[in-house]
Amino acid sequence: MSDGDADWDVIVIGGGPAGSTVARYVAEGGHRVLVMDSRDSIGSPLQCGELVPSNDEMRRLCPDVPDIDDLLQTPEDAISMRTREMHIVPPSGRPLKYQFEGLMLNRVAHDEWLVELASSKGANYLTGAHVESISGESVSLRDGRKFTGRVIVGAGGHNDPLRRDHWDESGLKIPIKFVLMDGDFGEAVELHFGSMAPGGYAWVFPKEGGANIGVGIQKKFSKGKSLNIFTDDFVGRYGGQATFSGAGSLPMSGTIDTFVKGNYLLVGDAAGMVLPSNGAGITIAMIGGRIAGQTIVRHLDHETPLTDYEVEWNRQMGKVMGNSKLSFRLGSLILRLPDWMINMAFNRLTKALVWRSVTCRKLLF
Numbered sequence: 001m002s003d004g005d006a007d008w009d010v011i012v013i014g015g016g017p018a019g020s021t022v023a024r025y026v027a028e029g030g031h032r033v034l035v036m037d038s039r040d041s042i043g044s045p046l047q048c049g050e051l052v053p054s055n056d057e058m059r060r061l062c063p064d065v066p067d068i069d070d071l072l073q074t075p076e077d078a079i080s081m082r083t084r085e086m087h088i089v090p091p092s093g094r095p096l097k098y099q100f101e102g103l104m105l106n107r108v109a110h111d112e113w114l115v116e117l118a119s120s121k122g123a124n125y126l127t128g129a130h131v132e133s134i135s136g137e138s139v140s141l142r143d144g145r146k147f148t149g150r151v152i153v154g155a156g157g158h159n160d161p162l163r164r165d166h167w168d169e170s171g172l173k174i175p176i177k178f179v180l181m182d183g184d185f186g187e188a189v190e191l192h193f194g195s196m197a198p199g200g201y202a203w204v205f206p207k208e209g210g211a212n213i214g215v216g217i218q219k220k221f222s223k224g225k226s227l228n229i230f231t232d233d234f235v236g237r238y239g240g241q242a243t244f245s246g247a248g249s250l251p252m253s254g255t256i257d258t259f260v261k262g263n264y265l266l267v268g269d270a271a272g273m274v275l276p277s278n279g280a281g282i283t284i285a286m287i288g289g290r291i292a293g294q295t296i297v298r299h300l301d302h303e304t305p306l307t308d309y310e311v312e313w314n315r316q317m318g319k320v321m322g323n324s325k326l327s328f329r330l331g332s333l334i335l336r337l338p339d340w341m342i343n344m345a346f347n348r349l350t351k352a353l354v355w356r357s358v359t360c361r362k363l364l365f
């Protein structure tokens, strides 16, 4: 792209999983799309637990989403390890064990691959480009440059500037800290619930030669204790050498009511597309990204309404997201109980119910 290219069919703010997926499908549809990202290298630094469900698991989790294999083409070099079990661990340390096919990613390589894929379809990227504001069809960067787009997509994650400037809705965000640690952590992914992570959860996700270990909390339940202390306490249970530490924030209220306003669309974390009952955001952002991209192409080709994006999202993901929001609300009530009660709540009799909640199914058959 040269500096003279200021006018685009579509401008996408943010080149994470949501933005790159929108760009892939818009470019595939033959339209000129520019992705702007404030990072110099998209995907870095790492801000993630790096776990995604396998494609088979995604078909079970999101049964109304078509063509999962076309959407989620994770290359081998972006996969650190395949896992077969998930352990839900209450404070007692006695886990409920479930079969779960997961992929532990090298998330940086994964996001770089999504950029390559979109670029190979004809999408353009502008990195080191911090979007300051959006007005009408105009997008202004911090360095003073301006670009125009007939359609503008906010895929800038939980602090997306389009959402910040043009939407009122607020939502719960969970602050998270995590480390990468060397060592052997077995083959099961673990989610820990209880006072080690009030209102949220802690995780141990094994990778090749180590693990990704993290903690997310709801501050209102933490009785003034800082996330740093919770993280040090939890990570301190494991003896290995921490080779990297990072932090981030995860939207946990589920999707907001409206993703479309005029020629503006929100997608991914910017639209709350994280399943709150399990924290899955990467694949869900990509589901939203594909629907948004395909809707934009139809809009530009045939003047169909951009609000079709919301209709199609609800058809593919409405039930799953609705179930997940409800489970999270109920779970938040249980997870503020003392540890001994949480231990009692996670037992053989509730095992199936706990799994229905984590996998976003209706709690009652």
Ligand SMILES: Cc1cc2nc3c(=O)[nH]c(=O)nc-3n(C[C@H](O)[C@H](O)[C@H](O)COP(=O)(O)OP(=O)(O)OC[C@H]3O[C@@H](n4cnc5c(N)ncnc54)[C@H](O)[C@@H]3O)c2cc1C
Residues within 6 Å of the ligand: 013, 014, 015, 016, 017, 018, 019, 036, 037, 038, 039, 042, 043, 047, 048, 049, 050, 051, 052, 129, 130, 131, 132, 155, 156, 157, 158, 159, 160, 161, 176, 177, 178, 214, 247, 248, 249, 250, 267, 268, 269, 270, 273, 274, 279, 280, 281, 282, 283, 285
């Ligand atoms: C610590 C942590 C652990 C997580 N673990 C998991 C996990 O294990 N599995 C899972 O599925 N999900 C996980 N998530 C959630 C997952 O990372 C997100 O849901 C997912 O990245 C959403 O993709 P996105 O494209 O919407 O946003 P992001 O991936 O956040 O991408 C947004 C992009 O927009 C850019 N941007 C932001 N503001 C601007 C601006 N003003 N101008 C230009 N560019 C901008 C950013 O640089 C970034 O590249 C985790 C999140 C956190 C914080």
